[in-house]
Amino acid sequence: MTKRDPEKPGRRPETMLAQAGSRADTQTGGLVAQIQPATTFARRPDYAPTADGVIYGRDDAPIYRELDTVLAELESTAAACTFASGMAAIAAVVRATAGRRGIVAQKGIYYGTTVFLRRHCARHGIPLTEVEAADSGALEAAVREAPPDLVLIETPSNPWLAVVDIAAAAAIAHEAGALLMVDSTAATPLVTRPAERGADIVVHSATKMLNGHSDVLAGVVAANAVATDWWAAIRAERREAGAVLGVFEAWLLLRGLRTLSLRLERAMANAARIAVFLDNHPAVRTVLYPGLPQHPGHDIAKRQMAGGFGYLMSFLVPNGADGALAIARGAETIARATSLGGVESVIEHRYTYERGITEVPPDLLRLSVGIEHVDDLIADLDRALSAIGD
Numbered sequence: 001m002t003k004r005d006p007e008k009p010g011r012r013p014e015t016m017l018a019q020a021g022s023r024a025d026t027q028t029g030g031l032v033a034q035i036q037p038a039t040t041f042a043r044r045p046d047y048a049p050t051a052d053g054v055i056y057g058r059d060d061a062p063i064y065r066e067l068d069t070v071l072a073e074l075e076s077t078a079a080a081c082t083f084a085s086g087m088a089a090i091a092a093v094v095r096a097t098a099g100r101r102g103i104v105a106q107k108g109i110y111y112g113t114t115v116f117l118r119r120h121c122a123r124h125g126i127p128l129t130e131v132e133a134a135d136s137g138a139l140e141a142a143v144r145e146a147p148p149d150l151v152l153i154e155t156p157s158n159p160w161l162a163v164v165d166i167a168a169a170a171a172i173a174h175e176a177g178a179l180l181m182v183d184s185t186a187a188t189p190l191v192t193r194p195a196e197r198g199a200d201i202v203v204h205s206a207t208k209m210l211n212g213h214s215d216v217l218a219g220v221v222a223a224n225a226v227a228t229d230w231w232a233a234i235r236a237e238r239r240e241a242g243a244v245l246g247v248f249e250a251w252l253l254l255r256g257l258r259t260l261s262l263r264l265e266r267a268m269a270n271a272a273r274i275a276v277f278l279d280n281h282p283a284v285r286t287v288l289y290p291g292l293p294q295h296p297g298h299d300i301a302k303r304q305m306a307g308g309f310g311y312l313m314s315f316l317v318p319n320g321a322d323g324a325l326a327i328a329r330g331a332e333t334i335a336r337a338t339s340l341g342g343v344e345s346v347i348e349h350r351y352t353y354e355r356g357i358t359e360v361p362p363d364l365l366r367l368s369v370g371i372e373h374v375d376d377l378i379a380d381l382d383r384a385l386s387a388i389g390d
């Protein structure tokens, strides 16, 4: 955890990101953060640590401080804390906050979160309700019926692209004395800052757009209430329970963040064009993308997302799983692979993973849009869609 730098007020995120870590090396003046792989640090003769608080690699390291500072400024929260993966971040929040009153979680969110919540709650006898949280009335009813410790939402959701009104969810959670956690992976902090809308805890899989190059697993938890027991417990999940990011990964993430604003801008512009292309294509039944005016969450997204509607979309095709797999097979420029938020576009058939466990339909394809030339991506989708005719 590191506080935002009070010396640099009002700096725009693009500027902060472009220079992330570039002033950290005061010894040589190198414009890039240093990697210090040491897991242990010498003490001075008086037994004080050489650098303030840096004693052992799991506890703290200069690169974690640098990264946590950048991420807190980006999210506009008092503090941020990186973890070894997005799931390590989410698990830390769940373990630190959910007790006897349990969890009300959004239905149809990231598969790994759903699976973790079900297993964790079953094992520890923690009540878990899954609810369609994009419907504020349904969320409110679920929270009233069994007031939880934690309300967990994901917006836009993966892979449904459901949009949840964060301010409404925060009011519902707080009325019941619960904390609101928002997984904001598909939005990114340049588009939505959930803490400014009342969320207590913001998490990201930094594996996705924040790092952006499909070469690092990392997670982030950000919050304002750093004087709370739950924040101390979240921090302890990294430091004491050991869910710490490796220093090389931390360095790569810091490097990836330096181009976040440009990568996201291009990916979102591409996504907007592709959503319209798919929407007009006769072989596509429905496009799930918050930027389309007919999307049920479009009005909330317009309020809650700035500068674009994200880089992730799903679309439904004819002929069920066979149709979806035929289209995936036809893709050449776009890789058939899981994950999202990389510079390269990927297409994914979630039903192949999730069948029988979630309600993901067989005819859904998820598309993470990268930064390639949009005309190449559209040509590839056009070719792939011709696999099932129209």
Ligand SMILES: *Cc1c(COP(=O)(O)O)cnc(C)c1O
Pocket: 085, 086, 087, 088, 110, 112, 113, 154, 158, 183, 185, 186, 204, 205, 206, 207, 208, 217, 218, 219, 340
């Ligand atoms: C990928 C993802 C996660 C999990 O992150 P990992 O870094 O893979 O552990 C959590 N939430 C969402 C929305 C994701 O897309």
